[in-house]
Amino acid sequence: MTREKPLVLLVEDNETIRNAFALLLEESGYAVEQAASGAAALESAAAVLPDVVLMDLGLPDMNGLEVTRRLKADPATQSARVVAITGRALQTDQNACLAAGCSAYVAKPVDTTLLLSIIGEQLEARE
Amino acid sequence: MIELRLFIRGDDGEADRLRKVLEREGFALEGTPGEGVPGIRLSAHRDGGGLDDEAARQIEELEVEIRELRNLDVAKSQFLANVSHELRTPLTAIVTYGEVLRDGLLGELNERQREAVQSVIGSSRQLLGMIEEILTYARTGARAIELEPSHFPVTAVIESAHEMSASLIRKKGLSFETVVEEALPDVSADRDKVLHVLTNLVGNAIEFTPPHGYIRVTARRWELDPTWLCISVEDNGIGIDSEYHEMIFREFAQVDSSRSRQHHGTGLGLAIARNFIQLHGGQIGVESELGRGSRFYFTLPSVEVNGHSEEE
Numbered sequence: 544m545t546r547e548k549p550l551v552l553l554v555e556d557n558e559t560i561r562n563a564f565a566l567l568l569e570e571s572g573y574a575v576e577q578a579a580s581g582a583a584a585l586e587s588a589a590a591v592l593p594d595v596v597l598m599d600l601g602l603p604d605m606n607g608l609e610v611t612r613r614l615k616a617d618p619a620t621q622s623a624r625v626v627a628i629t630g631r632a633l634q635t636d637q638n639a640c641l642a643a644g645c646s647a648y649v650a651k652p653v654d655t656t657l658l659l660s661i662i663g664e665q666l667e668a669r670e
Numbered sequence: 671m672i673e674l675r676l677f678i679r680g681d682d683g684e685a686d687r688l689r690k691v692l693e694r695e696g697f698a699l700e701g702t703p704g705e706g707v708p709g710i711r712l713s714a715h716r717d718g719g720g721l722d723d724e725a726a727r728q729i730e731e732l733e734v735e736i737r738e739l740r741n742l743d744v745a746k747s748q749f750l751a752n753v754s755h756e757l758r759t760p761l762t763a764i765v766t767y768g769e770v771l772r773d774g775l776l777g778e779l780n781e782r783q784r785e786a787v788q789s790v791i792g793s794s795r796q797l798l799g800m801i802e803e804i805l806t807y808a809r810t811g812a813r814a815i816e817l818e819p820s821h822f823p824v825t826a827v828i829e830s831a832h833e834m835s836a837s838l839i840r841k842k843g844l845s846f847e848t849v850v851e852e853a854l855p856d857v858s859a860d861r862d863k864v865l866h867v868l869t870n871l872v873g874n875a876i877e878f879t880p881p882h883g884y885i886r887v888t889a890r891r892w893e894l895d896p897t898w899l900c901i902s903v904e905d906n907g908i909g910i911d912s913e914y915h916e917m918i919f920r921e922f923a924q925v926d927s928s929r930s931r932q933h934h935g936t937g938l939g940l941a942i943a944r945n946f947i948q949l950h951g952g953q954i955g956v957e958s959e960l961g962r963g964s965r966f967y968f969t970l971p972s973v974e975v976n977g978h979s980e981e982e
Binding site: 557559560562563564566567570571651652653654655656 | 758759760761762763765766767769770773775776795798
């Protein structure tokens with residue numbers, strides 16, 4: 544699939560933070576689709592087939608890991624690379640992320656330089 | 671003869687108050703530390719007739735008061751945890767927008783603008799770090815923290831703590847040394863909590879040791895009980911006067927305000943460390959003299975201890 548810009552699905556329930564990340568990603572050359580809940584994320588992923596999903600794990604309706612498992616279970620969306628945003632940089636959390644099917648994780652507070660380089664790596668690995 | 675059995679949670683003087691009342695009433699007392707939970711199990715007995723009404727009433731009042739204080743304390747911690755969580759969100763947005771600006775994504779900045787934005791980011795990250803610490807502390811107070819024990823070599827955690835602090839150690843020109851006794855058994859503990867404690871102690875050592883000093887982390891069997899390990903972090907920094915040795919492990923306490931003003935922080939780091947170590951049933955303490963460096967140590971159960979307690 545070739546797109547003009549790689550497409551990132553941004554899943555984050557807090558609007559202020561979502562806007563901040565959307566700005567960061569758009570200004571860094573990505574197309575951005577947004578979702579504020581787990582259900583919206585699943586719907587949106589099936590519709591737009593993102594290259595990368597940036598997933599906050601603390602969603603109101605569904606754990607981000609559960610959303611990831613469902614994305615990975617659906618043949619239509621399973622090729623998307625999921626990057627988790629975890630609350631803490633704990634070993635146990637990180638292992639849970641990878642087990643659920645995330646390809647990478649970034650701990651809060653997110654360092655934007657690191658985040659962009661991780662998204663870049665994931666896109667390269669995908670090709 | 672009358673006999674009373676009580677369990678008092680915590681270690682903040684309530685047990686002592688109750689002891690005094692009971693002793694005044696002629697009771698013989700025996701106290702044993704609580705198992706697993708901080709606190710004391712008190713058994714009291716007195717020959718002869720029952721309590722007089724006044725003493726019985728006083729004890730009842732104290733018990734009610736203790737219960738109310740405990741509930742209040744948990745509610746306060748819960749509040750603190752909620753507030754800290756809420757504070758993080760807008761701060762995260764400030765940092766992210768700041769970094770977008772700093773990296774020129776919305777247009778190139780000149781040098782002075784960049785410096786100003788970098789200050790906004792730096793201060794916000796510092797604030798986030800402090801909020802994170804308050805949140806962790808509040809969670810332990812709200813009894814919302816449970817241990818997830820596993821078996822691992824303590825050297826692995828020492829290495830992680832070293833890695834996390836390596837750039838600061840380098841920047842200050844400090845030397846970092848690890849001394850580990852041979853054939854040490856694995857520890858049986860919550861790895862993330864142990865790492866938290868160790869990075870905190872190493873962080874303090876870095877902060878309070880002048881450039882070109884040393885930090886030495888030692889792990890060995892504990893001499894008082896060789897099935898436990900004793901891990902210590904030693905430095906040749908400014909040291910701590912003996913009058914502060916107990917106080918620094920309490921919440922919000924910092925050594926002598928005039929000197930520590932230059933060292934910012936919530937004053938919760940060591941209180942959190944103490945909570946984490948006590949949750950494991952271990953001990954934490956310090957040996958230090960002003961101007962002669964400090965040695966902080968804590969104990970953790972090795973797998974040899976766990977083998978016994980699992981039978982219970």
